[in-house]
Amino acid sequence: MPSISNAGGSLTSALALTLLAWAVRWWREEASKSKAAAQSAKAGSTRVLSRFHSGISLAALKLLVETGACPHLIFDVRQDPSRPLPPELKGALCIPAGEVEEVLSHPKRWAETFGATRRPPPSDILVFLGSTAGEQEEGAAGARAAGYDRTLALAGTLAKIEEAEAQPPQDLAFLRADALGLLLMGEGARQAFPCPVTVIDVRRWEERLLFGSIRTSQALPVEELPSALNLSPGEFEELYRFPKPSQHDLVVVASRSHARAAWAATLAADAGYTQWLVLQSGHNGWRFDANVKPYHNYAAGEAPPEPEDVATELPDRDEGLAELAALGLL
CATH class of the missing domain: 3.40.250.10 (Rhodanese-like domain)
Incomplete structure (x- = not known):
């Protein structure tokens, strides 16, 4: 008859092995959870900001x-x-x-x-x-x-x-349409500045298409300007198709009236740009091109208003030169 004297020991050993296997599995599960948590924390800590931040x-x-x-x-x-x-x-x-x-x-x-x-x-x-x-x-x-x-x-x-x-608020410099008209026609400050004036249109893209834009102006919607000023010259030109102004280039920024342009000039001044002027009357006051139409304000996604017809005229040379002289641009 077979001996059963080791039955208790065999059962004890089996129970011990079972407990050991359970402990190993528990330890592995906990280690896996800890590793996943560490990876998640690492991923969170290495989240990068948008390039447009x-x-x-x-x-x-x-x-x-x-x-x-x-x-x-x-x-x-x-x-x-x-x-x-x-x-x-x-x-x-x-x-x-x-x-x-x-x-x-x-x-x-x-x-x-x-x-x-x-x-x-x-x-x-x-x-x-x-x-x-x-x-x-x-x-x-x-x-x-x-x-x-x-x-x-x-x-x-x-x-x-x-x-x-x-800190006292920075004073913005405004430029009237007559003075800008002379600059774009090649008079006044163009001879005094090594770089020509750059006109930046900060309206939305569809506003330029529907209501016209100042000739030679470049498009840069105002909501993109904070990040655009942080781009390298190469990145800027690749994205917006015109050279990034240097900090001392003459820039005139224009919107529909002047609210968006004023904010754009404030952002530029904060970034160290020294020659950004706001077109005082905006595109609505530009009378030197029949293709540029005044229009009422509307939000993105709303139905655009009908453009208004206005008579065209030439810049007032005396008024324009006087303003350029007052701004030290002659």
């Missing part, structure tokens, strides 16, 4: 809010948003930086977080306010991951907002 000064941000130069939305991504914002920025939406990607990516989460507030299309500019650069960059990186490339972060962050508010 840029900074914006407090003065430029306030002007954007005041004029509505282009569609935008402001997010307050501070961990502690209890400190009040400047009155002009109190419409900012509060959201932790780490939740930006999820909320922007899912309409249901957006509605749960912000109610009836319009969820921005990817073409809008998103501005991030934070107490630290890290908060702002995390929010902007989350927006990029959700498909939003046009992001701005407040230069200096909200931690230095008192210092920024103490």
